[in-house]
Amino acid sequence: xxxxxxxxxxxxxxxxxxxxxxxxxxxxxxxxxxxxxxxxxxxxxxxxxxxxxxxxxxxxxxxxxxxxxxxxxxxxxxxxxxxxxxxxxxxxxxxxxxxxxxxxxxxxxxxxxxxxxxxxxxxxxxxxxxxxxxxxxxxxxxxxxxxxxxxxxxxxxxxxxxxxxxxxxxxxxxxxxxxxxxxxxxxxxxxxxxxxxxxxxxxxxxxxxxxxxxxxxxxxxxxxxxxxxxxxxxxxxxxxxxxxxxxxxxxxxxxxxxxxxxxxxxxxxxxxxxxxxxxxxxxxxxxxxxxxxxxxxxxxxxxxxxxxxxxxxx
Amino acid sequence: xxxxxxxxxxxxxxxxxxxxxxxxxxxxxxxxxxxxxxxxxxxxxxxxxxxxxxxxxxxxxxxxxxxxxxxxxxxxxxxxxxxxxxxxxxxxxxxxxxxxxxxxxxxxxxxxxxxxxxxxxxxxxxxxxxxxxxxxxxxxxxxxxxxxxxxxxxxxxxxxxxxxxxxxxxxxxxxxxxxxxxxxxxxxxxxxxxxxxxxxxxxxxxxxxxxxxxxxxxxxxxxxxxxxxxxxxxxxxxxxxxxxxxxxxxxxxxxxxxxxxxxxxxxxxxxxxxxxxxxxxxxxxxxxxxxxxxxxxxxxxxxxxxxxxxxxxxxxxxxxxxxxxxxxxxxxxxxxxxxxxxxxxxxxxxxxxxxxxxxxxxxxxxxxxxxxxxxxxxxxxxxxxxxxxxxxxxxxxxxxxxxxxxxxxxxxxxxxxxxxxxxxxxxxxxxxxxxxxxxxxxxxxxxxxxxxxxxxxxxxxxxxxxxx
Numbered sequence: 001x002x003x004x005x006x007x008x009x010x011x012x013x014x015x016x017x018x019x020x021x022x023x024x025x026x027x028x029x030x031x032x033x034x035x036x037x038x039x040x041x042x043x044x045x046x047x048x049x050x051x052x053x054x055x056x057x058x059x060x061x062x063x064x065x066x067x068x069x070x071x072x073x074x075x076x077x078x079x080x081x082x083x084x085x086x087x088x089x090x091x092x093x094x095x096x097x098x099x100x101x102x103x104x105x106x107x108x109x110x111x112x113x114x115x116x117x118x119x120x121x122x123x124x125x126x127x128x129x130x131x132x133x134x135x136x137x138x139x140x141x142x143x144x145x146x147x148x149x150x151x152x153x154x155x156x157x158x159x160x161x162x163x164x165x166x167x168x169x170x171x172x173x174x175x176x177x178x179x180x181x182x183x184x185x186x187x188x189x190x191x192x193x194x195x196x197x198x199x200x201x202x203x204x205x206x207x208x209x210x211x212x213x214x215x216x217x218x219x220x221x222x223x224x225x226x227x228x229x230x231x232x233x234x235x236x237x238x239x240x241x242x243x244x245x246x247x248x249x250x251x252x253x254x255x256x257x258x259x260x261x262x263x264x265x266x267x268x269x270x271x272x273x274x275x276x277x278x279x280x281x282x283x284x285x286x287x288x289x290x291x292x293x294x295x296x297x298x299x300x301x302x303x304x305x306x307x308x309x310x311x312x313x314x
Numbered sequence: 315x316x317x318x319x320x321x322x323x324x325x326x327x328x329x330x331x332x333x334x335x336x337x338x339x340x341x342x343x344x345x346x347x348x349x350x351x352x353x354x355x356x357x358x359x360x361x362x363x364x365x366x367x368x369x370x371x372x373x374x375x376x377x378x379x380x381x382x383x384x385x386x387x388x389x390x391x392x393x394x395x396x397x398x399x400x401x402x403x404x405x406x407x408x409x410x411x412x413x414x415x416x417x418x419x420x421x422x423x424x425x426x427x428x429x430x431x432x433x434x435x436x437x438x439x440x441x442x443x444x445x446x447x448x449x450x451x452x453x454x455x456x457x458x459x460x461x462x463x464x465x466x467x468x469x470x471x472x473x474x475x476x477x478x479x480x481x482x483x484x485x486x487x488x489x490x491x492x493x494x495x496x497x498x499x500x501x502x503x504x505x506x507x508x509x510x511x512x513x514x515x516x517x518x519x520x521x522x523x524x525x526x527x528x529x530x531x532x533x534x535x536x537x538x539x540x541x542x543x544x545x546x547x548x549x550x551x552x553x554x555x556x557x558x559x560x561x562x563x564x565x566x567x568x569x570x571x572x573x574x575x576x577x578x579x580x581x582x583x584x585x586x587x588x589x590x591x592x593x594x595x596x597x598x599x600x601x602x603x604x605x606x607x608x609x610x611x612x613x614x615x616x617x618x619x620x621x622x623x624x625x626x627x628x629x630x631x632x633x634x635x636x637x638x639x640x641x642x643x644x645x646x647x648x649x650x651x652x653x654x655x656x657x658x659x660x661x662x663x664x665x666x667x668x669x670x671x672x673x674x675x676x677x678x679x680x681x682x683x684x685x686x687x688x689x690x691x692x693x694x695x696x697x698x699x700x701x702x703x704x705x706x707x708x709x710x711x712x713x714x715x716x717x718x719x720x721x722x723x724x725x726x727x728x729x730x731x732x733x734x735x736x737x738x739x740x741x742x743x744x745x746x747x748x749x750x751x752x753x754x755x756x757x758x759x760x761x762x763x764x765x766x767x768x769x770x771x772x773x774x775x776x777x778x779x780x781x782x
Binding site: 004007010036153155158160162163167195196200202203 | 769
């Protein structure tokens with residue numbers, strides 16, 4: 001029995017000590033990571049840039065489509081593919097605590113993501129900051145009561161990022177995307193794009209008209225609150241789509257009314273698409289994403305709008 | 315309450331502690347209440363359906379034992395028909411109606427209406443387990459269980475309630491009467507198997523699932539090589555999803571002191587489809603063999619009847635998985651493979667490693683081909699994928715999607731194959747070396763806990779087999 005107890009002690013002690021070693025070594029390597037969507041881009045922005053004018057936040061439709069150089073030298077694209085509002089608000093909170101909030105934030109929003117029945121667990125991509133950033137911690141705890149138990153192991157903060165961290169050890173340089181293109185991801189056009197657009201239209205699913213979910217909107221309101229507190233100009237926008245239903249336009253227009261209550265400008269490309277992009281498959285990667293040619297058109301349109309608002313010099 | 319959730323881990327720890335604290339005479343009640351709570355975590359109202367099945371088969375068992383001659387058979391048939399009626403109503407009604415409506419559409423505008431309810435979780439599993447009880451009582455292999463609570467526990471025992479293994483009463487019922495003591499080696503071995511199962515599910519299956527879903531759900535945008543990779547990925551996903559569930563179930567039962575049958579035995583190392591079906595979902599294959607294939611006559615009525623019986627068994631096996639023509643095709647293909655192997659009398663026994671490797675590779679590909687039908691939403695999708703696999707246009711256009719996920723899924727699959735090849739071919743969780751708490755086994759546990767922490771999909775999917 002004594003032998004078994006000894007082995008049990010070894011098991012628990014080894015678990016604890018391995019967790020400590022794992023956490024500290026990964027933490028050290030993670031903080032040196034300066035590229036990629038697994039936190040490297042955020043690290044790069046926090047440590048290596050001095051952007052004071054504009055940052056772009058949002059999902060892949062901001063990440064691939066808004067070219068920072070079109071909006072001047074003092075601009076960075078901090079958008080992350082697939083990330084929803086909780087991630088954006090959590091990231092803004094991290095920027096705030098690092099005193100990295102610029103004069104203007106261009107936030108890409110998908111109005112349909114705020115409808116009843118939708119889920120937003122994208123905050124989990126910021127689990128590295130659990131316990132250190134209050135908003136990130138709060139949002140992760142809100143996912144479920146049981147979520148906090150996962151953090152009993154400190155190494156869980158690096159869940160899903162292990163190979164990226166190891167990769168950054170082997171190839172520590174910042175990527176072209178992070179440095180040269182200032183966070184923007186270049187999507188070249190291929191001969192299959194038009195086929196993809198065609199199939200995207202075929203499988204396109206209309207959004208149904210539901211009321212907005214107050215809890216999901218609350219994440220956006222928190223974002224607005226931080227911007228107001230920091231006197232930052234917040235511009236929301238929704239990128240154009242190759243195909244847009246009447247319902248989606250109505251949802252976007254209702255969303256605009258909510259933003260207007262908070263005096264937030266909204267570039268609603270669903271209701272007011274860019275004429276050059278309408279029914280031109282050569283500018284599209286699929287029905288939702290523009291390729292680099294389309295991206296430069298959307299970016300210059302946004303630039304013109306910002307000039308009109310006196311947020312950018314002509 | 316999914317096995318791969320914190321909720322289940324907390325629930326299980328509580329159940330275990332209380333189980334060993336309580337006296338033996340009321341442990342059955344504790345397990346039964348825990349099983350009800352476990353099932354209620356899905357859709358509570360379906361507990362009623364489960365109880366209807368339990369009541370029917372409990373009394374059927376007693377009456378079959380008492381009855382003589384023809385009456386015995388009549389009661390058995392009545393109980394089987396009742397079970398199948400419930401199964402058909404919930405699982406196959408809409409499928410039949412859709413097909414009838416399709417047939418009617420040629421003659422009139424009339425349409426039968428569909429039912430709108432969710433399939434009770436694990437219905438096919440507990441129905442088959444309940445049916446095996448009445449059949450075994452009828453065959454005289456099992457005495458009718460008089461204790462209603464113990465019989466209910468046989469059907470509802472939470473580790474295997476929703477996705478098996480489909481147990482036989484001879485193997486299970488007597489275990490509930492044996493006093494269980496907390497043996498540290500056994501508990502450790504159970505936890506070890508649970509962690510291995512959790513690795514298979516939360517790491518391998520769920521990571522592969524992210525990739526497979528992104529390809530199969532947007533299949534029109536993908537081409538040859540991508541479909542091959544996604545189909546191979548699905549082959550491993552479904553294996554790890556289901557065998558991972560079985561490992562957690564067997565491990566959890568072992569912690570409580572109960573033995574469940576092994577459900578998988580390294581199926582992808584099989585050198586023929588026949589061997590594959592001896593190693594894949596062993597409890598269902600055994601059920602279909604003993605209660606369907608042999609009842610149809612097995613191989614006793616000549617070659618042609620053997621092929622017919624194999625095909626019928628596999629077709630119904632396919633239909634057991636779900637109410638769709640794709641599952642029927644999946645079952646048919648497997649039946650066809652089995653019949654062809656029998657017809658061609660292929661001899662797979664060889665000591666030549668290279669020959670065995672080739673056989674394993676061919677078997678894996680034959681099985682993977684059938685998974686296309688299993689994974690696709692409909693026949694058109696399967697056809698599109700198969701056509702594109704053999705289409706040279708854009709064939710090498712491999713879509714990786716997220717490089718981090720792709721790298722992680724390759725890494726985890728390699729770990730799985732390495733451990734299965736180097737370790738589990740010689741030992742499994744039933745061998746004595748695996749049953750003992752040793753430094754080597756502790757290292758195994760720690761290694762896989764960290765793999766789960768670092769690679770596990772924290773918002774993992776429901777187990778694929780829950781829908782069956």
